[in-house]
Amino acid sequence: MLLVEGLRARYGRIEVLHGLDLAVNSGEIVTVIGANGAGKTTLLRCLSGVHPVAGGTVTFRGEILTGVPAWRRVGRGLAQSPEGRQIFTNLTVEENLRLGAYLFADERVEKDMADAFQMFPILKEKRNLVAGGLSGGQQQMLAMARALMGRPSCLLLDEPSMGLAPIIVAQIFDVVKALKALDVTVLLVEQNAFGALKIADRGYVMETGRITLDGPAEELIADPRIREAYLGI
Amino acid sequence: MSELLQFLLSGVTVGAVYALVALGFTIIYNASDVVNFAQGEFVMLGGMTTVFVHAAGAPLPLAVLAAIVLTAALGVAMNKLAIEPARGAPVVSLVIITIGASIFIRGAAQLIFDKQIHSFPAFSGDDPIRIMGATILPQSLWVIGGAVAVFIGLWLFFTRTLLGRAVLATSNNRLAAQLVGINTTFVMTLSFALSAGIGALAGVLVTPITLTSYDVGLGLALKGFAAAMLGGMGNPKGALVGGLALGLLEGLTAGYISSQYKDAAAFIVILAVLFFLPQGLFGRKSTDRV
Ligand SMILES: Nc1ncnc2c1ncn2[C@@H]1O[C@H](COP(=O)(O)OP(=O)(O)OP(=O)(O)O)[C@@H](O)[C@H]1O
Numbered sequence: 001m002l003l004v005e006g007l008r009a010r011y012g013r014i015e016v017l018h019g020l021d022l023a024v025n026s027g028e029i030v031t032v033i034g035a036n037g038a039g040k041t042t043l044l045r046c047l048s049g050v051h052p053v054a055g056g057t058v059t060f061r062g063e064i065l066t067g068v069p070a071w072r073r074v075g076r077g078l079a080q081s082p083e084g085r086q087i088f089t090n091l092t093v094e095e096n097l098r099l100g101a102y103l104f105a106d107e108r109v110e111k112d113m114a115d116a117f118q119m120f121p122i123l124k125e126k127r128n129l130v131a132g133g134l135s136g137g138q139q140q141m142l143a144m145a146r147a148l149m150g151r152p153s154c155l156l157l158d159e160p161s162m163g164l165a166p167i168i169v170a171q172i173f174d175v176v177k178a179l180k181a182l183d184v185t186v187l188l189v190e191q192n193a194f195g196a197l198k199i200a201d202r203g204y205v206m207e208t209g210r211i212t213l214d215g216p217a218e219e220l221i222a223d224p225r226i227r228e229a230y231l232g233i
Numbered sequence: 234m235s236e237l238l239q240f241l242l243s244g245v246t247v248g249a250v251y252a253l254v255a256l257g258f259t260i261i262y263n264a265s266d267v268v269n270f271a272q273g274e275f276v277m278l279g280g281m282t283t284v285f286v287h288a289a290g291a292p293l294p295l296a297v298l299a300a301i302v303l304t305a306a307l308g309v310a311m312n313k314l315a316i317e318p319a320r321g322a323p324v325v326s327l328v329i330i331t332i333g334a335s336i337f338i339r340g341a342a343q344l345i346f347d348k349q350i351h352s353f354p355a356f357s358g359d360d361p362i363r364i365m366g367a368t369i370l371p372q373s374l375w376v377i378g379g380a381v382a383v384f385i386g387l388w389l390f391f392t393r394t395l396l397g398r399a400v401l402a403t404s405n406n407r408l409a410a411q412l413v414g415i416n417t418t419f420v421m422t423l424s425f426a427l428s429a430g431i432g433a434l435a436g437v438l439v440t441p442i443t444l445t446s447y448d449v450g451l452g453l454a455l456k457g458f459a460a461a462m463l464g465g466m467g468n469p470k471g472a473l474v475g476g477l478a479l480g481l482l483e484g485l486t487a488g489y490i491s492s493q494y495k496d497a498a499a500f501i502v503i504l505a506v507l508f509f510l511p512q513g514l515f516g517r518k519s520t521d522r523v
């Protein structure tokens with residue numbers, strides 16, 4: 001579904017992704033784990049097209065995305081729930097969700113919204129409140145729900161667990177797991193390596209702009225190098 | 234009493250112009266966080282282009298249309314050539330670019346047009362209309378009516394259309410707007426076109442009253458900026474109220490103190506807002522939580 005080959009990215013003259021290879025198959029949950037500043041967010045920003053690629057290619061559903069602007073990628077089924085949530089703080093929860101379905105004007109929008117509310121019941125309670133007033137966890141849920149309103153076939157999730165209480169994290173990871181049943185492929189970027197590997201099929205380990213290790217999630221959890229470096233065991 | 238009414242009427246007329254200029258600031262500020270100091274040049278171009286196209290033989294309505302369309306196109310060009318390539322630069326740099334653009338446009342206007350003061354006939358004649366002992370020019374009604382029409386039109390655009398909502402979403406969070414499928418580059422282009430077109434319209438409407446020349450832009454930009462600051466930069470309602478308030482203040486200052494001091498009113502407003510009310514009357518567009 002998603003194929004990344006030799007991806008390079010820079011901020012100014014400083015290269016932060018040094019030729020990355022990665023693949024996500026249809027129906028999988030794949031996670032990329034790595035420490036602060038490894039380049040995980042940059043990777044997702046390149047995939048969604050909000051950051052320019054300095055080299056290599058991204059292929060999505062057989063189509064090379066080079067030169068395709070970010071707003072067009074959404075329409076092709078590649079959605080991102082970005083780092084820092086980036087919700088529309090001045091608008092209500094419902095307006096945020098409706099903007100998530102900006103590209104669509106059919107009856108399915110209402111159904112998708114009902115599904116989103118079922119997934120995150122708290123959002124239904126708050127649907128008429130201004131999104132900027134939501135708690136961190138609620139904002140994260142809104143960011144994910146908004147991305148799902150765009151009917152993605154592949155969802156890029158950037159650290160949904162960041163700064164949240166363990167019980168909320170568990171709830172969010174449960175939803176990610178449930179996306180499988182909805183035919184949404186997931187690329188999940190996380191510092192919370194244990195939580196991410198537990199729900200993922202496969203994982204990649206990223207260190208300073210390079211993939212250093214990859215494999216099935218169970219194997220990575222059991223790998224002594226990972227246990228020491230990322231799981232703190 | 235009729236004296237007060239007279240001052241209020243002239244205040245509302247200038248206020249309507251300031252409100253339109255402030256609205257121009259607001260639209261571009263919302264789309265790009267840039268305070269566009271070339272906004273006054275759009276007003277100048279509206280008036281001057283109408284003068285010269287009309288003088289070349291085109292009927293007045295056609296000249297007006299040409300002026301608005303050409304100025305809107307110039308706004309788009311300015312965005313494409315000067316603002317978009319510098320995307321990602323600090324906002325201060327972008328603001329300085331707009332000051333540069335403003336100087337460039339003024340210089341070019343001086344070459345292409347001339348240094349004379351110009352006007353064209355008022356749309357509905359020059360016979361003053363009497364209201365309770367005071368008088369108002371028919372052209373003033375055009376100015377006020379034009380401003381009202383623009384504000385209503387824009388309000389409908391933002392609240393009733395998908396594209397309007399896309400503009401609002403972009404102004405709230407540009408990255409998020411891209412991620413839901415909004416073409417934010419187009420939103421920027423549209424904002425510059427709208428802003429320049431509205432500025433040109435203001436210039437067209439007011440020229441029969443105040444006359445125009447290549448260098449009227451700077452003063453108007455400062456007044457419009459003061460009005461936008463007073464209302465709260467980035468807030469269309471604030472632009473309307475700020476513009477009218479500044480116009481009335483000027484009208485009363487000119488009437489009761491001296492017309493020599495009326496320009497000082499705008500600068501006192503800027504200073505007072507900066508010191509006591511940095512968010513303006515209606516609050517600035519709120520920034521996102523980091
Ligand atoms: N806007 C920026 N300008 C310059 N350098 C940046 C910028 N954003 C990120 N970087 C640098 O790029 C590298 C990768 O950053 P990135 O945000 O992709 O890491 P990350 O893995 O997402 O980190 P975290 O887990 O903290 O979110 C870091 O060294 C960072 O300092």
Ligand SMILES: [Mg+2]
Nearest residue numbers: 040041042083
């Ligand atoms: Mg990150």
